[in-house]
Amino acid sequence: MDGNLFTSHLLDWYDANGRDLPWRREPNPYRVWISEIMAQQTQLDRVVGYFDRWMARYPDLQSLALAREEDVLKLWEGLGYYSRARNILKSASVLAHAHGCVFPSDPIAIRALPGVGAYTAGAVASIAFGLCEPAVDANVLRVFARLLDLDAPVAETGVRQTVERTVRALIPEDRPGDFNQALMELGALVCAKRPRCGECPVRAHCLAHARGVADSRPVLPPSRKAIRIEMATGVLVRHGRVLIQKRRPGDVWPGLWEFPGGCVEPGETPRQALAREFREEVELVVEPVEKITVVAYSYTRYRVTMHCYRCRLTGDAEPVPVFNEAAEGGFVLPAQLAEYAFPAGHRRLIEFMERDARAAGWFDAGRHD
Template identity: 50%
Template sequence: MATGTRQATLPFISPPRHLPPEGHVPELQRALLSWFAEHMRPLPWRRRYAPYEVWISEMMLQQTQMERGVAYFERWMERFPDLSVLAAAEEDEVLKMWEGLGYYNRARNVLAAARLVVSRHGGVFPSGIEDIRALPGIGPYTAAAIASIAFGAPVPCIDANVERVLSRIFDIDTPLRQSPGAERVKELASAVLPKDRAREHNQAMMELGALVCRKSPQCSGCPVADFCVARHLGVAADRPVALPKTPRTPIVIATGVLRQGDAVYVQRREEGDVWGGLWEFPGGVLEPGETPEDGLVREYREETGFTVSITRKGGVIVHAYTTYRVTMHWFVVHLPVQGTPPPPSLTAASEWRWATLEELQSLPLPSPHRKLADSLFGVSGAGS
């Protein structure tokens, strides 16, 4: 366990006049809030803190960089400016607007939650944390974020940024993903929360973690440096204490592009997994010892009933997710039949179609298939 080595106080660090931080909570809160008032980023959902906008921003920003999240948020608000417009939308269009953010269950949950708010709450986003938590796709962090940021509820928000900041200010020297570190973070997050300023305080903690108390901490510009035990002890870079990392699981798949004139064959995946409801080129995971070519022909036959022949290899696309890494071998294939191919016999899809370039651009595709489509049609430099 890498807990770091405690060092003697360095000579350039100011005397610990605000240590231990437990004895200086009001000063710490003031320092943090005044820094936030001056340095907060002008994010679009901070203009008016509308519950719908706060909710969408929180859903989009999970596992997404801020700049990218803002671009998606702006585009989303143009198409779905309020909850009733979203609730009336088709799932296909919602998935398309989400395309590229990944974790498509979040998009499905957003649509289901919008419809539930309309049917259960008359279209008004609920303000009670229990009602918010009861909506699809909303866990404890998101419920606390919406309740405090949109409605000012006096509840702490604990995300990875907040964990990092607290683990350093209070020098938590055990991993935060298990006892007793997890309980300590919760205790401290509540202890430092000014109940009447939850909206600003929670955002300030997250903003501090995002901008200053980053993985590599920028202590010289930190508004709470005088309160920070880990900085004082010279162990900030060793906090939070990490659990050993689990490596990403490699997944190798083969995919085939079957053309007919200007169109390509695509099918809509059945619901039930993370790519459920999205459109894709047929193919799948290779079996042990199988070559990509053999796996592709087998998968094509199993999924569509087509016995395809390989025209040429297109390339390899690699896409990394949080817990797994997809390597996709793709091929151009043809059917050894004259004229229009017969309809497929679907076993893994709910719909199929011959899609032109324009149609393909408007369909929701998983990221590796989108890279393939872009590469195929030269829309971007992605790919092969």
């Protein structure tokens, strides 16, 4: 491959077709870092809104160093992979104490930050500091699987190393960040899962295209099957306040809030499962009295059908929840639910109840006590 010609074709295309993204307008290290963490396993179009809100709230490292985890998780709500947000806070602490709130330019120091792996370190080093470091993400792997017609599964570590070496040899000293971004942009817009070779600025350099096998690259590993599960969750209102609890570290969605509930076990109905979960989780005896809605959502490899019920206490005793499987919890006003970060499925339940509130009155105090 003629490296110089390849690079100029690619950069010319990027200059004409690269998207106008907020962190590209002002690529200081802090902004580039945040954008790259947000972009992990997330399509850029979804990142933009979160990025803008983040920068309005935490415009620099100094302001981030004072941030509270609750607020950061709320800002991150819906973006997924919440450990990224917690790792940003851990990094902020490191950057404040060990680096005096000056973002380090040394790739090794960048790579040492929590949540920063080989890709992100290379991206920040090249985009923010102009260093000739490769940034090999899924886009770049796919692009080079086609350029080089690699017949090994791209998930293999050997393939990544091959691609990193190749990229390192191609990076132009005057535009390392643009080169890396151009490779990714090409993968996102042209050399996508279904390639659009007719629009490709570097198809003359592409072995898979020359051989007519671009559609069968990259070679993918066998996929894991989705697991379907049924869950039940309950809305318990008392004196106009609704019971929620905060998930513990080590759980799925650590630090996020939810309504009590859990998996429907074999042989159980959703209502039975819900009564059992309330006993186990919060030591309250409740009865599901009314189906609110069914929310279908998915996380990682699970496909969840969540049956949502309005619950009432059986018995007259004042409820004192004991949070056996949560970090904390309590009864909060429905209007306050907006201040807590919920997993997407529970957030959709809240939105359903708010939309439906006038007709159904899910949160009406007099209806439930």
